Amino acid sequence: MEKQLLRITVNSEYHELYIKPKKLLVEILRDELGLAGTKRGCNTGACHVCTVILNGKTIKSCSVLAMQADGAEVRTVEGLASGAELTPLQKSFLDHGAYQCGFCTSGMLLSATALLAENSKPTVEQIKEGIHGNLCRCTGYNSIIRAVEAVAEGKYEEGSK
């Protein structure tokens, strides 16, 4: 199969790559761009472990062909922190122990990041709905919900502690 040109901006870096058109976005992110923070849990779109943000919306990167993201902007877990400065959500995940094995954490963080970008003051019910698709086998979710809630309540805004 003939390779095609993919132009994609990932975490503010522009890339041009020739890829097989059947390649999934998750494969390009992990294997071509070395962004292994995006994991895969099922390959069938059922677990949302591979969630990334594409043009502002969360998508399952195992369910999207990379060519569908041609010209798009993608944000992965590697694009959250700025150097050593973690995002409020990352800090809150640390403080609330909102991860255990960590394998679902990237997808969880991106779902929650997108949720807060859309609605900065979600209710607990809205948080639950917002990350409903992301499966986690370790935490039982409540610590994750508390972590998102703390950010929504402004506990991680600059100057607050």
Added chain:
Amino acid sequence: MTKFNVINTPIHNVDGIAKVTGRAVYTFDVNLPHMLHGKILRSPYPHAKILNIDTSQAEALTGVKAVVTGKDTLGVKQGIWRRYKELCDEEILARDKVRYIGEPVAAVAAVDEDTAEEALDLIEVEYEPLSAVFEPLEAIKEGAPLLHENAERNINVTRHIEWGDVDEAFKEADYVREDWFRCSSQAHVCMETHCAVADYTPEGKLTVWTSSQSHYYIKVLLSDVLGLKENDIRVISRYTGGGFGSKFELDSAQFCSSVLSMKLCRPVKIVLSREEEFMATKRRTPMFYYLRSGVKKDGTFLAKEARVFTEGGAYTAMGATALYLTGFFQSFPYIWPSYRYDGYRVYTNTAPTSAMRGFGAPQATFCAETQIDLIAEELGVDRIDIRRKNAMYAGYEVPGQATIQSCGLSECLDRVEEWIKDRGKLPPHHGIGIAAYGFMSGGIFNWFNTPYAFSSAVIQLNVDGKVDLFIGSQDMGQGSNTTMSMICAEELGVRVEDIRLHMGDTDKCPVDLGAWGSRETLMQGNAVKMAAADAKKQILEYAAAKMSPNIVYDLEIKDRWVHLIARPERGLSYFDVVKEAIRGKEGQPIVARGHYTPHRKGMISPAYSFGVQAVEAGVDPETGKVTLKNCVTAHDCGQVINPLGVQGQLEGAIAMAAGYGFTEDLPMDEGKILNPNLVDYKILRTTEMPETTVMEVETYEPEGPFGAKEAGEGLTNPTAGALANAVFQATGTSIKELPITPEKVLNALREKNKEEKK
């Protein structure tokens, strides 16, 4: 003021930043130069002879580098019960016969996954299907198809536990109750599926990156099957994406990638698909449970008899341990003056059943706690009083089995009782169910036949005061890396950030038997504490020489301050003392060691955790749907080391155990699992989780580091039983088969209505 500087303070997970920034490298992420990708061909039959395997077409496919079958292996029957050869019954790549759907028969290494997958279709396996048997109660009958030649009536293992005079005690009973229960299976569903990257080099050394709960076990088991010396094998990986009991036996990814790599002298990576994970890795043991209990009319327990038939699947795996532990924990957490248990593990043509969080105890607790509520109801005794009356206590000896050294069970019952009172009147169709439990803090048994201490730790103090801590235990998310760093920091008198933790590498770290059976906090924790105490002693020798205190004074280190205990203001900086101590040792870093093996602690475990859980559930009488509202747990895990970690373990256990109680199941048709995906297999999601409350009941466990014991695995035990009892409270019907599906609830309600109309 707390007596601790580090322990019982909320501390970030030491791997937290790596995990929230996506920097944590799992086996799934390991890619080596010149690496190939492997895939495994699996049996479509539950029971069949392998007549021939033709790999020629697959080998001819461009991009395929090697195809291996059982004939390319040493044909060793392996198993984790290494001390008992007859229980080592699994070849992993079957040579003559397959015994379950999904059993590996061949493996391919190719330039990429797609090519390897394509090659699988080109392998021709000629099978002669054999008649198969799927249910233990069928498989145990005369004339049932036999899975293994040496296992008459398919009986794999039997276990007997007995104390007191059971038959006499039943004669004394005012009330005797008999029930049958059926406990279902459950999949571990680690988010990182089983995977391995094996790299064999011409020097004769094999390195295996793998997602595991016990790198030491995997190393030794690989040595058994590959014919390599244990220490020519290195097993490595810091991060494990979930374990829950599924990752301490040798698996097909580890074995097949190693065999392929040894053939090719190239790295080979195998990652199991989610479907393979469901169909062909091990799972929770389904059990048929018969219980007969005799009590006095005031609720005093007299005698219990339990008989269990477990669906073993095709191989022994860790099933023999589950069979013993379910029998032992069936008596928990109560005083049964007389008790008899007979367990039978039966081979069936299904995927092997094995260890899973709780290890036979969730099944036991579900049956026991459901029956206790039925007994209390019949006798008109309060359900908390009956539990309190018979509760284990510190100092109680389980006859011939164990001594309970610390036990906060009665206080846990009090706390949950208060919560129920405070909750007040419930909405209609709601009920609160309770269940009490106990669990072990690591096993005493050594069926693995290790000659090493069960747990070891090494510490090196460097000239800048940084502490290198080397441990063998594995963190698969449960937080042992943080727990061990905290124990080390507390004992040595430094901060967690002073510790550089080294783990997940058998070449560099001392042996620990791994993260299963709730071992780590107590066993690895004791080894770490001992090593830290030794390092501290070496520093204090120098400090004493320097400070020349009155000989009656003792020295201590707290928060990097070396001082006289009686005069804390008189002291020296830890950093200065370490620097000088090393100078005094001819420039050698300070090295200290610690180890732990339980001695004279009974048959099962050196310490036991306890707890009581209340689950509030709503039942929709129209649909039978059960909704969880609240889950309150009073919990005795001794001294809490890391409160954030304990809370996480508790909530995670509730999610997993509630799944076992009402949403998760592995239905099969002729041995084929019908829901091998995350859409049809339903683990809990955010919206199904109840509110969770934890109430710590502090005890001091003399055998544990700083008084700590198990926290996390035992919490999987009570939920299914508490849920069943909540449904009983809400509807008046008791469901004795897991999971408690809407269908079962509706059927039970219909039966009840029929009875009432009569």
